Amino acid sequence: MTDERNMEELEALDLANFLHASSDIKGHATGVTPTRVIETTKGVYITDQKGRTSLDAFAGLYCVNIGYGRTEVADAISEQAHKLAFYHSYVGHGTEVSIRLAAKIIELAQDHMSRVYFGLSGSDANETNIKLIWYINNVLGRPEKKKIISRDRGYHGSGLMTGSLTGLPLFHKAFDLPFDQVLHTQCPHYWKYAEDGQTELEFSKSCADKLEQMILAEDPDTVAAFIGEPLLGTGGLIPPPEGYWAEIQKVLTKYDVMLIADEVVTGFGRLGCWFGSDYYGMKPDIITVAKGLTSAYAPLSASILSERVVEILDKGSDTFGPLVHGWTYSAHPVCAAAGLANLNVLEGDNMIENVRTVGANFKINFGQRFQIIQWSVKFVVTVCWQRLNSLLTGKQKHSLIRV
Numbered sequence: 001m002t003d004e005r006n007m008e009e010l011e012a013l014d015l016a017n018f019l020h021a022s023s024d025i026k027g028h029a030t031g032v033t034p035t036r037v038i039e040t041t042k043g044v045y046i047t048d049q050k051g052r053t054s055l056d057a058f059a060g061l062y063c064v065n066i067g068y069g070r071t072e073v074a075d076a077i078s079e080q081a082h083k084l085a086f087y088h089s090y091v092g093h094g095t096e097v098s099i100r101l102a103a104k105i106i107e108l109a110q111d112h113m114s115r116v117y118f119g120l121s122g123s124d125a126n127e128t129n130i131k132l133i134w135y136i137n138n139v140l141g142r143p144e145k146k147k148i149i150s151r152d153r154g155y156h157g158s159g160l161m162t163g164s165l166t167g168l169p170l171f172h173k174a175f176d177l178p179f180d181q182v183l184h185t186q187c188p189h190y191w192k193y194a195e196d197g198q199t200e201l202e203f204s205k206s207c208a209d210k211l212e213q214m215i216l217a218e219d220p221d222t223v224a225a226f227i228g229e230p231l232l233g234t235g236g237l238i239p240p241p242e243g244y245w246a247e248i249q250k251v252l253t254k255y256d257v258m259l260i261a262d263e264v265v266t267g268f269g270r271l272g273c274w275f276g277s278d279y280y281g282m283k284p285d286i287i288t289v290a291k292g293l294t295s296a297y298a299p300l301s302a303s304i305l306s307e308r309v310v311e312i313l314d315k316g317s318d319t320f321g322p323l324v325h326g327w328t329y330s331a332h333p334v335c336a337a338a339g340l341a342n343l344n345v346l347e348g349d350n351m352i353e354n355v356r357t358v359g360a361n362f363k364i365n366f367g368q369r370f371q372i373i374q375w376s377v378k379f380v381v382t383v384c385w386q387r388l389n390s391l392l393t394g395k396q397k398h399s400l401i402r403v
Contacts, residue, residue, distance in 0.1 A: 230276030
């Protein structure tokens with residue numbers, strides 16, 4: 001725990017110098033919103049510099065899949081930094097850890113996935129994905145097929161294109177977003193948007209019908225891709241209704257619209273399997289991963305490309321020459337070392353099987369506890385209503401006596 005004088009100094013430096021993400025800028029700079037400096041972490045707990053320890057049920061930003069304090073990952077980062085802290089991945093260059101990590105990801109992904117392109121965040125990975133989709137349609141001689149359909153309440157980043165893909169108004173307001181090439185279709189929130197009496201299967205079909213209507217209204221020759229999280233994350237932690245992805249994929253196949261599965265949240269074990277696409281029966285053309293790839297021990301993202309996508313990219317080499325796209329820190333060796341060590345922990349500790357076991361137990365127990373809460377609330381409401389009714393009746397009698 002930091003002494004009080006040092007804490008005061010840190011708070012002053014923070015207010016004067018640090019621009020925080022997704023924060024009230026003026027409110028924080030003037031001290032209206034509090035400064036909390038996290039000092040240590042262990043397992044599922046975080047401790048700040050005032051000595052307060054909290055259960056981090058959110059796992060950072062649902063990214064610390066293996067928990068805090070795994071020395072295997074820290075040691076791998078240190079070893080790689082001492083051996084080779086950096087070299088770029090341009091023009092065929094690579095490092096052993098980045099090559100081995102790409103191979104491991106392909107081993108874990110669905111059989112039709114073929115190559116991996118590395119970035120640093122989910123946002124830049126989705127930026128890469130859209131750029132590749134546009135490039136692919138230029139290679140195929142379809143320059144008009146560039147529109148991307150996302151969903152209301154979907155989250156795909158906070159950049160310009162990725163913020164446009166995000167279906168939350170706060171990410172558009174005051175930023176002149178979304179871009180014209182981005183459209184948003186029905187959010188698959190069954191409990192909120194289904195009509196009375198509509199089954200989950202019927203609602204899924206309705207969502208697919210709305211998607212098809214949008215594609216037809218825009219002209220299928222202009223719609224390039226559909227992007228969606230297997231399970232909505234930031235938009236509300238909303239699982240898709242029964243049959244949703246099967247219905248959606250029928251429409252995408254019908255109109256030759258590529259599918260991008262944004263697995264930044266669901267990738268690497270969070271749903272009890274390596275990818276949410278496996279869990280929901282999706283067959284994407286591109287998969288976006290980030291958070292769980294390193295459990296946030298180092299920044300790293302990846303675009304996992306299908307055989308279909310890679311085949312078209314190969315053709316592009318003949319048409320346009322080298323693929324002119326890259327980030328300085330793509331496939332950064334220190335981050336790749338973190339990724340390899342992280343995946344080893346996930347496998348070695350059998351964490352994905354543990355998610356299935358613990359998740360099932362949590363669901364049963366939570367359901368039982370929730371029923372108890374429902375019964376308790378119903379009982380309290382009933383008693384209160386009876387008492388209120390008695391009071392009102394008593395007042396009515398009293399007023400009749402006075403009359």
